[in-house]
Amino acid sequence: MKLKQLMNDFLRDYLKENDIKFEDWSINVSNQDSFGDYSSNIALKLTKQLEESPIKIANSIANHKNNSSKIFTISASKPGFINFHISNDYYLKALDQILKEGENFGRKKELNKSANVEFVSCNPTGPLTVGHGRQAILGDMVSNILTWNGYNVTREYYYNDAGKQMRVLAESCYAKYAQQIGKEIDMPEDGYIGTYLDEIALKIVERHGKNLKSNDPIFRDFTEKEIFSDIKNTLESIGIKFDVFSKEGTFYKNGAINDILKKFQEKGLSYKKDGAVWFKTSGLGKKEDKVLVKSSGEPTYRLPDIAYHADKIDRGFDLIVDIFGADHIDTYPDVLLGLKSLDKKTSHIKVVIHQFVTIKKGGEIVKMSTRKANFITLNELKSQLSSDIIRYFFIMRGANSHLDFDLDLAKDESEKNPVYYLQYANARISNLLIRYDKEISDERKIDLSLLKENDEIALAKLLSEFPNKMEEVLKSLEPRKIATYLEEVAAAYHKFYGNHKIINLQNLALSASRKKLCEATKIILKNGLSILGISAPERM
RNA sequence: GCCCCGGUAGCUCAGCUGGAUAGAGCAACGGAUUUCUAAUCCGUAGGUCACAGGUUCAAAUCCUGUCCGGGGUACCA
Known part of the structure; x- marks a missing residue:
């Protein structure tokens, strides 16, 4: 950082001395030894303004008085680049500093700033898949990066403990339970059919007997608990721990959701149609309005999500990071819009979107579908690979690229x-x-x-x-x-x-x-x- | 239909706040002193940066359009 500053200072000094007003240049690492260590395009950029050939300008700059001559020398080359040649001494001095600071080298001191990183956040309806794995590791590393840069980081997991998915889960579990005790009951529509539910149903039979009714809260509570503890164990096995678990239900209980509805109404941002409450996003730059409360009276995910984010904002973090899968790409802007219309500050919210994961095995892509229980779980992956390997492979590609997880390469110890x-x-x-x-x-x-x-x-x-x-x-x-x-x-x-x-x-x-x-x-x-x-x- | 991501070497991908001869790993081929750990190193070969226009002194990078692949798209989350 210091180095770039010195190079910029040199260029600024030249401009000042020659009474030139200009700011639009860059300094980049040179791509060839003969071009020094860093190069600037400043002379090329100045051509128009000065009505001079770029190489002439470059030569003039290179001959300017250099106050940092102990650190670098300057030359000009062909089309008009300025090349900075850094002295070996400068790099060797950095070694001293590395040795002196050791494990703190490059680490930022306490900033007195806080950050919240929300990730994974999937509902406890089944085991984590490799797709969640990517998000988990991405989120954990992002948290580490923030910590390293001086932030005080809260890792947060948010889930819906009250919605339709959990209800369907409970019904599915009852159906599995019924099978265990010899009754034939149809799976609910869109039910969860994964074998993990059979195991849970069996546990329920063992612990609570065969006489439970379909509406017994055990089917919801026990299942949630079981699945959640499995999720936590999985995450721990790859070195991930959360500080806070937030539940959607909280925002119903504390009235936040009703408050938000009321505010939208007061501001004229919502209206009723066909028995549902709509969010007037069309007035805020969107093409269509979105539903906030279904005609059944159940809110869509948007409303509690807005409430949850408002809560995070109110908790006063300096930085809020949301790690989302690509399926949220269309929906998070709605939440941000909602927050803005509630006069909440959103400029400190960063959204990291990642694309999906496919598993490659024997040179072939394994297709996955979550609902149909045709997926590879993170546990399966962990049973075959070390945490180190899993972590590395999940971040080998940029978050914005699809990730082919090459199982054979991952297993290869060569x-x-x-x-x-x-x-x-x-x-x-x-x-x-x-x-x-x-x-x-x-x-x-x-x-x-x-x-x-x-x-x-x-x-x-x-x-x-x-x-x-x-x-x-x-x-x-x-x-x-x-x-x-x-x-x-x-x-x-x-x-x-x-x-x-x-x-x-x-x-x-x-x-x-x-x-x-x-x-x-x-x-x-x-x-x-x-x-x-x-x-x-x-x-x- | 609309939205997002991608299209760069045989394969998997970097590079994309525009810059000088487009990089790496793997695969292929050829080498390395009886090793300070060869899980390493050196070399050779391999490219119309999907295509077509445009902006610019300069485009893999920015803009427009087209094609191909993946994903999303609801009163599911």
């Missing part, structure tokens, strides 16, 4: 599996450090300037970028970017390791410096992996 690539780099370093201490007991002042090889500088440069990366990730809330970065770090380390001897009894000073580079790499790998919630084994 070098093909990218998770091991990262972990192996860490294990390699750990082993090396142990060996180093055995062979070299020499204590000396470290002279990092002995690190001059391209592989060494490239690695140091990459390590120094970690804090910037974390800031980027805070903006995009894309854990994948951390994974990509760590793969680069591991690759740079493996390359350095392959080309250069670290423990060299003939050159203890150089050995000591290289050891420091290894230690710094280990810190970065560990810090990055910890945000992803993936272990960094010392030995493999």
